[in-house]
Amino acid sequence: PGSQSLQLDSPAQIVKDGDLIELVHGSTQRLLNSHNVAAPVTKTAQEVSGFINNSFPGHQTWQVDILGEDVGTAWRASRHEVKLIHHQTGSVLALSGKRLPSWGYHQMEVIAALKVTITSDAGLVWRASEHQSAVANVTDPNSPRN
Secondary structure, three states: EEEEEEEEOOOOOOOOOOEEEEEEEOOOOOEEEEEOOOOOOOOOOEEEEEOOOOOOHHOEEEEEEEOOOOOOOEEOOOOOOOOEEEEEOOEEEEEEEOOHHHHOOOOOEEEEEEEHHHHOOOOOOOOOOOOOOOOOOOOOOOOOOO
């Protein structure tokens, strides 16, 4: 956090099952966090948001749970599915299956689901990938925007 570049300053570290990590949004540098506040739509779950700074360190730590692997197994993004467990509260990062209102551009609601309310893995399993996009050149006659 704190860097304006998406380039790594040091060699990448291997993340393993059971590790505690922080998730940083690449372009905004906000840290993914949760705390004991109700989610905006699913009131029985905790909200998930992004903080600008590192002012709540306990709220932005997640434990990696690689499905079907032993503790210490290296996370291979191309083949492993994971659950991300909020270290402070024990809740699990999930999609609620509900859409946010207009202020959230009707995107899917991401929540921290309390373990006691989980009845299946639907919406709880994540796969890492890298995604980069570029703005289309609007002066290009072949651009999809023209």
